[in-house]
Amino acid sequence: MAWDEWEQSKAATAQMRLNQLPAEGSGPGGPGGGGSGDLVVHDDVLGALGDMARSLRDQLSDHGDHARVATFEASNNLFNGGLDIGAGLLEVHDAWITKLATLKEACGHISNGLDYSRSTHRETEQKIELGLKALDGTPMTASRIYDQIK
Secondary structure, eight states: OOHHHHHHHHHHTOOOSSSSSTTOOOOTTOOOOOOOOOOOOOHHHHHHHHHHHHHHHHHHHHHHHHHHHHHHHHHHHHTTTOHHHHHHHHHEEEEEEEHHHHHHHHHHHHHHHHHHHHHHHHHHHHHHHHHOOOOOEEEOOOOHHHHHHH
């Protein structure tokens, strides 16, 4: 590589932004995040979101199935009465049951995933706290380590 190519490459690289969020107010999706770019997890927020997903699953279980029996009976009556719309209504009935089960399962996965994330994060934090000690023997928490490297 010639020396001028090296200088051109250095100049082009100097304008690149690597491992950073877009500046505030820029970027294709609107305002950027700015700040340090670190992921912050608040246990109480994850808990609240998990509770919401669990509550939604419970509500779907309680209220999402009210019309199933009536729809099934109506589809049978229409079909037995010689109307083809009965078969169509039965397809709607079956699709609703499938989609409802899928939605309930998704809510369960979200709730369980958030619970798992919370417990795993808590366990990891405890391992860090128990495993690290300062020179004087006091525990070194992750936040103290972060303060040291800032």
